[in-house]
Amino acid sequence: MSQQVPGEPERPWLELELEDDFDEELEQEVDDARIPPALRELLARRQKSTIARSLYFSELLRLQSELVKLQDWVQHRKLKLVVLFEGRDSAGKGGVIKRITQRVNPRTCRVVALPAPSDRERTQWYFQRYVPHLPAAGEMVLFDRSWYNRAGVERVMGFAGEQQVEEFFRDVPAFERMLVRSGIILVKYWFSITDEEQQLRFLMRIHDPIKQWKLSPMDLQSRVRWEQYTKAKEEMFERTNIPEAPWHIVEGNDKKRARLNCIAHLLSKVPYEEVPHEPVTLPERVFNPDYERRTLPIELYVPERY
Template identity: 60%
Template structure:
């Protein structure tokens, strides 16, 4: 990994790439394509930050984030992939999975939240499931954000000391420090079974968050054959003459207090 990417270079290139993401969005909408992007990796590896930069200028009706909570009792009794299927994109949509069905190969495997039989069934079924999705025309991209143990621990300490980000740190995150090698083995086994030609895993080195975001977005754009879509011409009409409407007196409505005027 090279030195930390310069902020000015980062911001300039990020804005350029985000403009391309808007073009990709319009292509997805026009071509009625279906795009699913899986973001996986260790805790504090930078998945959330990358997702924010991808979606920052996109239409939330086209590009949405799927970040599912722990399954309910009813969901636990379903076929494992069932609740994720409900989140897959329809025509003209992009879905970004902030963690995905790969929970079973990572957290559930390491923490003992699934049985060995459930785990091995997942490794068998997952490639079949993904091949079916791709065969049906869905564009599936999978990114693994890789962070070093030193950098992860530093980010955990930063979160612990920052009241604005303290919510990001959970007891499960803390335990991942002591289970570093267990997660490493689980990740290696997952890649062996699920890195298939139809849906490759792409590793994103993420000790430098700026570099990781730029590299991930650039790869995503290069992997989809989108093109500029001509948008319909739009002209703003002239405002018609008044017909006598008068706004009701302000004292008949409730206004938020002018907190801004108290700032000095």
């Protein structure tokens, strides 16, 4: 964390906060410095982000402060917010979710990323395993992939038959209308990237040991079946884009712009106001003259290597 250097003039808190954010972002985006030589030519042809870093960080911080206000409003008004994040593999869903949750209270803003269904879950009503994760009053739930798995990966990879897919398309509008009637605010995002950008991001993961865990056999098959996924996506939009819960497409090739655009749009979907809070004052510590702090054994402390 950045600290004020003795002897230097005092800098504004916003500047220090942005510096901390920049350091954190730098930790997460050191790709360019670790690019294998085999990928540098491909990377050179990649369209660079056209948004200035200073603008990106200042806007990200501003939007995140608005997300805190939104969360306060959701809690204050006992609202229930569900946000679905769908899209092709490596389209940037996780990056946006990370920045949405970065500064809000994790107790009332949860991320749901379910694994493949168990044998028991495969025998249940399809939507059943998602229902327990829906929010109670005052909560926000972000689904990193959702029930739309059936319209995408399950359909394309053959995990669901055409009859099951057809039943899903028939049921999902009624299911989502039921959620909305119950008072849930439902927002659906699809993250879109080009064939070339996905190829580069996959190659980055293949050649980067830190990111190889992100690749699965399903991800690799999504490259082979790009056109099948495209057709599945188009039918999904056609049959599930309902007035009560429309789809919103986020252009994801430029990660930074996608993050800012998605967060700004999400804020616009829930009319909120700043919730007044009682001023917080730090109470004085109570000193007990008879208390003597014990000296703890040195072996209990983590070694100071840095």
